[in-house]
Amino acid sequence: MNEIIVKEIQVKDLLTKSNLPDSDYVINPYTGCAHGCRYCYASFMKRFSGHKEPWGSFVDVKHCDKLMNTKKLIGKTVFLSSVTDCYQPIEEQYEKTRSILKQLRDVDCTLNISTKSKLILRDIDLLTKCKHCTVSMSINTLDEDFRRKMDHASTIEDRFSTLKQLHEHGIYTILFMSPIFPMLTDWKGIIEKSRDFVDCFWFENLNLRGTYKKEILDIIKTDYPQYMDLYDQIYHKKDKSYWQSLAKDIHDYCMEHKIPHINYFYHEELVEEKKQKNAS
Numbered sequence: 548m549n550e551i552i553v554k555e556i557q558v559k560d561l562l563t564k565s566n567l568p569d570s571d572y573v574i575n576p577y578t579g580c581a582h583g584c585r586y587c588y589a590s591f592m593k594r595f596s597g598h599k600e601p602w603g604s605f606v607d608v609k610h611c612d613k614l615m616n617t618k619k620l621i622g623k624t625v626f627l628s629s630v631t632d633c634y635q636p637i638e639e640q641y642e643k644t645r646s647i648l649k650q651l652r653d654v655d656c657t658l659n660i661s662t663k664s665k666l667i668l669r670d671i672d673l674l675t676k677c678k679h680c681t682v683s684m685s686i687n688t689l690d691e692d693f694r695r696k697m698d699h700a701s702t703i704e705d706r707f708s709t710l711k712q713l714h715e716h717g718i719y720t721i722l723f724m725s726p727i728f729p730m731l732t733d734w735k736g737i738i739e740k741s742r743d744f745v746d747c748f749w750f751e752n753l754n755l756r757g758t759y760k761k762e763i764l765d766i767i768k769t770d771y772p773q774y775m776d777l778y779d780q781i782y783h784k785k786d787k788s789y790w791q792s793l794a795k796d797i798h799d800y801c802m803e804h805k806i807p808h809i810n811y812f813y814h815e816e817l818v819e820e821k822k823q824k825n826a827s
């Protein structure tokens with residue numbers, strides 16, 4: 548992994564009101580993410596924080612002098628984190644996420660944490676004290692070589708093992724299969740390997756936009772040329788039939804095997820399509 552440029556910054560408040568459908572507030576203890584996923588949707592953040600360095604090579608650590616106003620979180624849903632991974636490696640040293648959990652553990656709010664790191668296990672003592680806590684772990688492959696090409700987060704085995712340990716401690720676990728790469732994500736294999744310790748599966752398709760679109764398609768072209776026609780169909784010709792058929796396969800499989808799941812494929816577009824259908 549490349550060296551990470553670390554900067555410490557002062558912020559006025561850690562809480563941000565959220566526009567995300569399932570969250571009232573988000574907390575991002577860091578700007579940037581050393582996990583550096585090649586497909587990271589949050590990489591657009593660079594534009595707002597003035598960073599010119601490549602995504603994955605910088606992290607700003609946020610210091611905040613005042614405590615959060617936890618009164619306004621009562622009955623609300625709080626998401627950690629939307630544009631960074633709150634358990635990326637630097638958390639081991641700064642413990643920003645841990646200090647946030649200490650402030651939240653007695654608050655009657657729903658806390659949703661999303662990560663790709665086994666470091667979350669360090670905080671099991673606090674997570675089990677939080678009133679309503681869910682942890683989602685992203686896993687989109689069983690192939691460690693592919694995983695290594697795509698991110699610098701925990702290994703696949705470590706992610707499974709983390710989910711298992713969280714589950715054993717009574718924490719609600721979500722396996723977020725995201726992003727699903729056409730023909731490369733063995734979704735059935737991932738389900739079967741983890742269904743004993745996963746409370747719910749979420750699915751999201753690979754969405755390619757911005758600067759990383761070319762980068763990902765170049766990897767497919769070089770390393771998986773046999774699928775290039777399909778990727779071309781999906782990402783240049785905008786053909787949705789692959790996703791429609793996969794969404795049905797996943798749904799049928801989960802129903803047949805009684806596996807709790809939520810499908811976030813083309814979430815916004817599907818909502819819009821449904822609205823128009825209902826109106827006609």
Ligand code: SF4
Nearest residue numbers: 580582583584587631
């Ligand atoms: S872990 Fe999440 S925030 Fe971090 S680079 Fe990967 S996708 Fe982006």
